[in-house]
Amino acid sequence: MTTQKTLHIRAYFRALAREGVTDLPNPLHKRTGTMDYFAHLETPRAADTGNASEPAIPAFENAAELSAFCNAGNATFTIVSEKTGKRFTYRVAFPTDRATGKLDRSSGIMFASALTGPDNTKNYSYFGNIRRDRFEVGRKSKLAADAPSVVAFAWFWQALTQQRLPPSLKVYHMGRCGRCNRPLTVPESIKAGIGPECATRSDGF
Numbered sequence: 001m002t003t004q005k006t007l008h009i010r011a012y013f014r015a016l017a018r019e020g021v022t023d024l025p026n027p028l029h030k031r032t033g034t035m036d037y038f039a040h041l042e043t044p045r046a047a048d049t050g051n052a053s054e055p056a057i058p059a060f061e062n063a064a065e066l067s068a069f070c071n072a073g074n075a076t077f078t079i080v081s082e083k084t085g086k087r088f089t090y091r092v093a094f095p096t097d098r099a100t101g102k103l104d105r106s107s108g109i110m111f112a113s114a115l116t117g118p119d120n121t122k123n124y125s126y127f128g129n130i131r132r133d134r135f136e137v138g139r140k141s142k143l144a145a146d147a148p149s150v151v152a153f154a155w156f157w158q159a160l161t162q163q164r165l166p167p168s169l170k171v172y173h174m175g176r177c178g179r180c181n182r183p184l185t186v187p188e189s190i191k192a193g194i195g196p197e198c199a200t201r202s203d204g205f
């Protein structure tokens with residue numbers, strides 16, 4: 001954390017309040033400390049694929065599709081505030097079974113990670129868990145509970161589950177299926193972020 005980029009957390013929450021983000025989950029809004037407020041500005045613009053003026057992937061328009069995608073078990077996505085241009089990229093996925101190397105879809109828990117480095121396929125830092133729709137910062141989180149990416153995720157996930165995301169908040173997948181992470185090639189699948197095979201799984205997994 002470099003000093004020139006640290007900012008008192010109260011200033012951060014004032015900045016969030018100016019964006020209309022006032023309903024941060026307790027006890028996050030009462031915490032004090034410093035944080036690397038601008039760290040996320042250095043992350044790559046993951047949602048921009050190729051031509052920056054013409055993103056190939058549209059933002060989710062349908063709340064139910066967005067929720068299904070984010071809960072599909074292996075989803076990587078970028079959230080963007082159209083008001084401020086701030087963005088964060090997250091991965092929300094089931095844990096990997098060490099024995100098989102496959103995702104353990106029966107575990108009842110998903111791990112949340114944030115993109116914290118230049119490689120948007122690898123550089124994710126774990127910070128929390130999702131159980132029964134509820135997000136909590138993990139005890140073994142690699143990010144501070146008051147890091148902007150963690151605070152933004154807590155707010156995002158609560159708004160997602162309550163289906164009250166503001167229109168100014170855009171969410172993009174990264175061209176890969178939210179369930180199996182394979183590249184999406186069928187145009188109809190790109191809107192929902194779920195590939196045709198995964199979309200027809202009758203067990204939901």
Ligand SMILES: [Zn+2]
Pocket residue numbers: 177178179180181182194195197198
């Ligand atoms: Zn898939």
